[in-house]
Amino acid sequence: MAVVKRQPLSRQRILEAAVRFVDREGLEALSMRKLGSELGVEAMSLYNHVSNKGALLDGMVEVLLGELEVPPEDEGWERRIREAYRAFRRLAHEHPNVFPLLVVRPPDTMDGIWLVEEFLKTLREAGFDPQTALYAFRALSSYASGYAMAEIRGFAMEPAAARAGAGTLSVDDFPHIHELDAPLRDVDHDAEFEFGLDLILAGLKERL
Amino acid sequence: MAVVKRQPLSRQRILEAAVRFVDREGLEALSMRKLGSELGVEAMSLYNHVSNKGALLDGMVEVLLGELEVPPEDEGWERRIREAYRAFRRLAHEHPNVFPLLVVRPPDTMDGIWLVEEFLKTLREAGFDPQTALYAFRALSSYASGYAMAEIRGFAMEPAAARAGAGTLSVDDFPHIHELDAPLRDVDHDAEFEFGLDLILAGLKERL
């Protein structure tokens, strides 16, 4: 008899369910009806808390952003920034099906703005002028989001080579890809990501 | 009387029409029916040349890749690579609505593989060891595609600030964003992109 009382719907509960659903089934599988039934509710009920599907997707990127672990202020600017981008990439690993939303529909919330502010503060206090701080922010963000996307979806323009093994490609036509066949088989993505981060951060330090 | 004889359908004609259509109307507006009528044909006719909508999208990124202007070999590795990524970014400007496809569904064609091969060749001949060549390729590609995406969709996590002007944000809570209000109003994206490219390329040269 003791049927669990159904919890009331709420924007937050919907968004979190949506993230879980997409984590499990993929972005394309997400529909209002299916998300509704996930919550034991009809599709149209969702519209009381979310104005349409676009807003639902936007809300999902809010959830992701909320999970981002912002490192504390006290550990030196370089380390702080490093950790921030590592955390960003971690998001991609934890939600590979949701993450692309973040790239395709940039967030427009106070939380997002606050992150930018925090970031710029760190760089300004490190001694960069405003212009350079901005450039640095964008260079790092571009790199990190590009890398994370590539990692999730397969590296653009590095297709069958790595996935199927270079074996099927003629050695004569593609000697350099072939040369990388073995290393490509198990790249250390952590190291690779850090390589790029090092490159950019080292360059930035020189401009201090 | 002289009605223009309707050209026969073909995969290529379909893909090009799809790119034109999306350039004009946006990705979300693309449907088999509308693309069909664009070509004076019923939706189902398209399926004789393209196995489904997914394949259509893949084909569209092939078209984009085909438009990429690969710089000649003879101008020194650094300049060649610079020009290649500039051309890549140009793609994003010319097809802002199609470009995201390239990020979300990495191409898997011989043309794509050939581009990688060409790239690796350039870096190997410049003197990089295979491992570093690979890392360099991916660092640059991540940066470039991340930057191009951000440019197209609005910079992730730099939202209302730039778009609405920082005026609406309290100066006390967001001093650093506010500080950038004016510069943000007209950033020179070319310069900004080059800044990041410089950073990475400079770092790479040191590892030669």
Add this chain to the structure above:
DNA sequence: TCGGTATTCTTACGTCGTAAATACGGCGCT
């Protein structure tokens, strides 16, 4: 208990991707 408000459900419409069956048009035969 009542009345009103906020939430949920039902029904309905137009659009989507695409499977299946049908019709068509141009070709090589005889």
Add this chain to the structure above:
DNA sequence: AGCGCCGTATTTACGACGTAAGAATACCGA
């Protein structure tokens, strides 16, 4: 010229989608 073949185009149909409009229900303070 007539016939049949085969690839292309059309018709029709199905189930799923997002969501507008209205009806039903649940909840809450008086």
